Amino acid sequence: MVIATMFDHRVADGYSANMFVSSWADITRSQPPSFLPSFRRSVLNARRPTIYTPSTANMFISLSKLPLIQVDQKNEPNLDQDSLRSRIYYIKGDQLKKLQLLASENGCQRSKLESFTSFLWKITAKYMEDSGYLDHVCNIAVAVDGRRRLSEGEGVEKEDLMAAHFGNVLSIPFGRIHSKDLKDMPLTSVAKEVNKLLKTAANKDHFLDLIDWVEDQRPKPLMSRPFAGTEKAVSIMVSSGQRFSIMDKMDFGWGKLVFGSCYAPAARRDYYVMTMSSPVKTDDWIVYMHLPKKHLNYMETHASHLFKPLTTDYLKLYD
Known part of the structure; x- marks a missing residue:
């Protein structure tokens, strides 16, 4: 039995989608919903007067300001935009720990997400250079949930209200480094x-x-700057689903969910990666990737120790 739902990021983020599906599962078992959503817009009211730094204003761009890019098809390499594929891998816990060790230095331990993102960023640069996509920028963007941050120092009531907020409370900080520089950087530097x-x-x-x-941009539609296509670049969004209850609590009445994942529609043209907890082993990760076929093949070849294709054997699904 497969259950799927589709949501639009203009309406809700992954956190909110998880709230909806988790509560849906509770209702099917005649249980009270795990989450009672809050739609109180006032928790995200802007200050008067509005205040923000130039770096914050640089994170997104208005669609009305997107320049028309003239591309020379004869000299511009094909980044395989039409060959995007969705694949799911698992990463063993011991490999994640080794990656953490390689990414950490001088007693400063990086998180698993930081270490994984660094490795993905670096191997993407190597793929670009080895494939002849020279003089390109490699952008990495990471989705950050602001619910807990916005309730800091505001008391338990505000914490509960923000935890129940349904909508979008995301920031998307990003970094940009030319592939020729990034591929030679030590993992600790990345x-x-x-x-x-x-x-x-x-x-x-x-x-x-x-x-x-x-608030100052409303009602103009906005998009994350690295995905605006204003430069010769490859841009990847990394999102973390470790906190979602997709694979450890959800039950539609037939027992614990065997497997859960996100999935990007075929028409989606941006590059997207999401990490999730494994339903089989606590220390393992499940990683969903929506990338060009050649890009995925390159990573499977050059990082086979890390990216293991998800199989029914791993999930312990037997006839």
């Missing part, structure tokens, strides 16, 4: 860059600034 970009968004002031900036 991890330092990832840590730096995450730090810019992992605080309350950043989200207050972002709310103010978005």
